[in-house]
Amino acid sequence: MRAARLIKMVLLLQSRPSMTAAELARELEVSERTITRDAQALSEAGVPVYADRGRTGGYRLVGGYRTRLTGLARSEAEALFLSGVPGALREMGLEDASSAAQLKVSAALLPSLKDASRTAAQRFHLDAPAWFAEPKTPELLPAIAEAVWDDRRITARYRREETELERELEPYGLVLKAGVWYVCARVIGPAPERGPRSGPFRVYRIERFTSAEPGTDRFERDESFDLPRFWSEQAEQFARSLLRATIVVRLTEAGARRLKHTVDPLSAQEALDAAGPPDGEGRVTLTLPVESYDVAYTQFLSLGPEAEVLEPAQLRKRFSDAAARIAAYYLDAATRTDKD
Helix, strand or coil: CHHHHHHHHHHHHHHCCCECHHHHHHHHCCCHHHHHHHHHHHHHCCCCEEEECCCCCEEEECCCCCCCHHHCCHHHHHHHHHCCCHHHHHHCCCHHHHHHHHHHHHHHCCHHHCCHHHHHHHHCCCCCCCCCCCCCCCCCHHHHHHHHHHCEEEEEEEEECCEEEEEEEEEEEEEEECCEEEEEEEEECCHHHCCCCCCCEEEEEHHHEEEEEEEEEECCCCCCCCHHHHHHHHHHHHHHHCCCEEEEEEECHHHHHHHHHCCCHHHHHHHHHHCCCCCCCCCEEEEEEECCHHHHHHHHHCCHHHEEEEECHHHHHHHHHHHHHHHHHHHHHHHHHHHC
16 A cells, blocks of 8 residues: 555656645645655655755655656556547547557566556457447547647637537537537637636537637646536536426336436436335326427337326326327237137
C-alpha cells in the first residue's frame, strides 16, 4: 500500500513543477504529516525530492529526475492499453499518435510485461454503436477533434430542423454516445458583447454540422469545466425534457420488474419508489411521466396483461380497443382450428 503511494507521489511530482503538502495530501488521500514522512523516505531511497520552505513552498523533484515504467504491476500495465478506444481514435484521426504512444510504453515496460497489450486486447473489446445501427463517421469529425485538442475556436454551420445556423464555438470536448459523436462547446457571442467566458456551454451533434472552420487563435479553457459531469447533467436534462405527458398505470409484480426496461429507467424507479403498497391482487398503481401518449401506447403494449393503463381515459380506450382486437384474432383462430 505504501509502496504504491510512494510511486504515485513521484509520478505526481514528475508531472508538475511543484506541489504543496496539502495538494499531495489531497491527491493521495493521506495527512500532510504522512506526506512529510513519505518525502523523507523517498529522499533516503535516492529519489531527489526537495522541500521548498515558506508560504509558497512545496515539494519538487530536482536534477530533471524521471522514473521509468518499471514499477508497474501486470494489471496496471494492461489497464494502460485499455485506456484508448481504437475505433474512436481512428475516427478522430489519432490512430497514428495512439500507436506511437503504445509502442513507447511497451518499450519502457519490463520484459515480463511486454505482452500486456495483447493480453488486454484479448480480454476486452468496446463496440460503441447500438444494435441494428450502421455507424457512420461524420466527415468533419477529424477537423473538430483537432480543434478540441489544440484549444482553437471554430466557426461552424449546422442544421437545426429546416434552417442552417452559424456559430462561433470554443470546442471543449468530444463525446461518443451509442455510435453518435457530439461536441460540447461554449458559444461565443457577437464581437461587441464578447467576453473571455461570456457564452453558455451547449451540446451539438457533429453529423449535423455542414462546415467547421478552425480559427487561428487559441482560447483559454475554463479549468472548472468537467466534461463527464457536464455530459451527464445534459443527458439527464435531455431525457427528462422528452417526458411531456403523464399516465397512471397499474402493474403486476412482473410488470413492475419489467418497467425499467420499457420506459426511461430513472423515471420508472422514481415512480415505483413513490407508489403505494400493492393492492389485494398484488398490483401497484403509479403515476409515470412519458414522452407522449402515442409513445406510451407502444411501450406498454409490450407489457401485455402485466400493465393496465387507468388514465388518461383516451389512452385507456386505445388499450381496450387493442385488447378487443387481439382477443378477436385469437378467438377466430381458435374457432377455425376447431372447425378444421
